[in-house]
Amino acid sequence: MARSKQAVIIGGGFAGLSAACYMARAGYRVVLLEKNKKVGGRAQSAEDASFKFDLGPNWYIMPDIYEDFFHDFGASPDEHYKLTKLSPAFRIFTPEGSYFDALEPERMADQLDSFSHGDGIGFKRLLNRSKVVYSSYKLGLMQESWLSKFPGLKPKVFSTLFRLPKGTVASRNAEFIKSRDGKSMVDSLSHFLGGTADKIPAPYSFLPYTIFEQGVWHPEGGFSSVVESFKQIAQKLGVEIYEGYEVERVEVQYGVASAVVIKGIEERIPADIVISAGDYLSSESMLEPIYQSYSLDFWKSKKYSPSAIVVSLGLNTKVPNLLHHNTFTNPTPSDLNTRVWPSQIGTFNVACPSFTQPDLAPDGGEVLTITIPIPAGLPDEEAALRRLVSQAYEKISAVTGINIQSAIVKEHITSSSYFKSMFKAPGGSVAGLAQYKNQVFQNRPRLKSKKLSNLFYAGQDTNPGSGVGFAIVSGKLAAYAALGKKPEAKL
Ligand SMILES: Cc1cc2nc3c(=O)[nH]c(=O)nc-3n(C[C@H](O)[C@H](O)[C@H](O)COP(=O)(O)OP(=O)(O)OC[C@H]3O[C@@H](n4cnc5c(N)ncnc54)[C@H](O)[C@@H]3O)c2cc1C
Numbered sequence: 001m002a003r004s005k006q007a008v009i010i011g012g013g014f015a016g017l018s019a020a021c022y023m024a025r026a027g028y029r030v031v032l033l034e035k036n037k038k039v040g041g042r043a044q045s046a047e048d049a050s051f052k053f054d055l056g057p058n059w060y061i062m063p064d065i066y067e068d069f070f071h072d073f074g075a076s077p078d079e080h081y082k083l084t085k086l087s088p089a090f091r092i093f094t095p096e097g098s099y100f101d102a103l104e105p106e107r108m109a110d111q112l113d114s115f116s117h118g119d120g121i122g123f124k125r126l127l128n129r130s131k132v133v134y135s136s137y138k139l140g141l142m143q144e145s146w147l148s149k150f151p152g153l154k155p156k157v158f159s160t161l162f163r164l165p166k167g168t169v170a171s172r173n174a175e176f177i178k179s180r181d182g183k184s185m186v187d188s189l190s191h192f193l194g195g196t197a198d199k200i201p202a203p204y205s206f207l208p209y210t211i212f213e214q215g216v217w218h219p220e221g222g223f224s225s226v227v228e229s230f231k232q233i234a235q236k237l238g239v240e241i242y243e244g245y246e247v248e249r250v251e252v253q254y255g256v257a258s259a260v261v262i263k264g265i266e267e268r269i270p271a272d273i274v275i276s277a278g279d280y281l282s283s284e285s286m287l288e289p290i291y292q293s294y295s296l297d298f299w300k301s302k303k304y305s306p307s308a309i310v311v312s313l314g315l316n317t318k319v320p321n322l323l324h325h326n327t328f329t330n331p332t333p334s335d336l337n338t339r340v341w342p343s344q345i346g347t348f349n350v351a352c353p354s355f356t357q358p359d360l361a362p363d364g365g366e367v368l369t370i371t372i373p374i375p376a377g378l379p380d381e382e383a384a385l386r387r388l389v390s391q392a393y394e395k396i397s398a399v400t401g402i403n404i405q406s407a408i409v410k411e412h413i414t415s416s417s418y419f420k421s422m423f424k425a426p427g428g429s430v431a432g433l434a435q436y437k438n439q440v441f442q443n444r445p446r447l448k449s450k451k452l453s454n455l456f457y458a459g460q461d462t463n464p465g466s467g468v469g470f471a472i473v474s475g476k477l478a479a480y481a482a483l484g485k486k487p488e489a490k491l
Contacts, residue, residue, distance in 0.1 A: 008271040013041020018463035018475025035246035040227035063415030067471035075129035080229035089191040090325035110220035116179035126176035134206035170197035194305030194431035194466040280461035304429035314410030341384035376427030431466035
């Protein structure tokens, strides 16, 4: 196929890589520019001779979305990386230090019934309902690009929105689960959507189904294997990928985005289509104000998902009592919507991928990744950061019987400033705009520029939202919008 038209993709996270693949498949010459040394966006990894860490996502959930992507290119995930289903899916530590496991549904229901009689059937009902929510959402909303003037009036969108539950994820969970620990466990799943269960609208109450029925998986080698496979597919399709090149501005001529200009070298890459797949606000800052779709007041009115302290540890000992994924719950979570460093650690996660894949650490050692949510927009404060990290070490030491601090041979900590400088993330937010009531569906920033007909946006700040799976879908939606095609919804 003669490739006469050129699409330029800004940003090589999952959204940018996905958009690049669909544009290349449609016959475009595609140039992808990534400012960092490696594509993958938030899914960066680090390794030395002994340990290998994921610095970003480590929960591989909603496997169907990855499969859909691969199938669109005549491939499947297992041709690229080995997936292991985690069983139990994760371990939940209560504030008192006891624990219970996220088991397969039947055993989970028995377990929850022992916490509070009636929670067993409540859990089964929640699972069944969340399965229906997921299929309605996936068929009716996930592939919706929200571009028409009144998208909520489209019959499919309208009937789906009408059928989906009202309220928040927390109020929905509370209808079914009464015990404190059972509720903190299902509520804690909301962090995958970039927020807390009391703020995320109930149409997103599908996580119990995705976690307990579809399962939580580990890609061998961690998320870098998934990134590598996306890169390979893109390159096979002819996408030119340039890593270490930051786009400084998008040029406009005769009312269209005509080229992008690379920072430092002033190289100008002409474009027929531009898809900007970084954080939306920073994408807009590459345009003169008259070509930006949203005002600064719009952005000031928005709530971002929390930032996080991510602690990667190489340990010289095995750590008993942890599974691959572990959630330390706290029913009185720290307020993540303030601008104040929390004095006490709230709910946090500990991943121990060497539990499933021992070769990520040397013999007898372990890799741990501790993710501690903190409010976005905090000033750097080493003492406050260290206080929360020490609290996490104490809690992990208490339940494992290992003095974590003295077992550390490698410690790598990132926090807000890393997310700001690496990804231009406002306030160092981990997952972009939170999926709160007035920030979803038609209220989320649009995939298509309001000012320039050939400029599109992809990524976690657009629909469907945050998380690797949704970023992949957003790349497809942006490419389809650019191609004037309607994406097909499939279960
Ligand atoms: C610590 C952490 C844990 C997470 N855990 C999970 C998890 O377990 N499971 C899950 O599904 N999701 C998780 N997420 C969320 C998930 O990683 C993101 O939602 C998703 O990766 C976002 O992809 P994206 O392509 O939209 O954006 P990004 O990954 O941010 O990619 C955008 C890219 O654009 C580049 N860019 C920006 N501006 C420019 C420019 N001017 N020129 C060139 N390049 C530019 C950036 O460098 C970046 O590489 C986590 C995120 C973090 C940070």
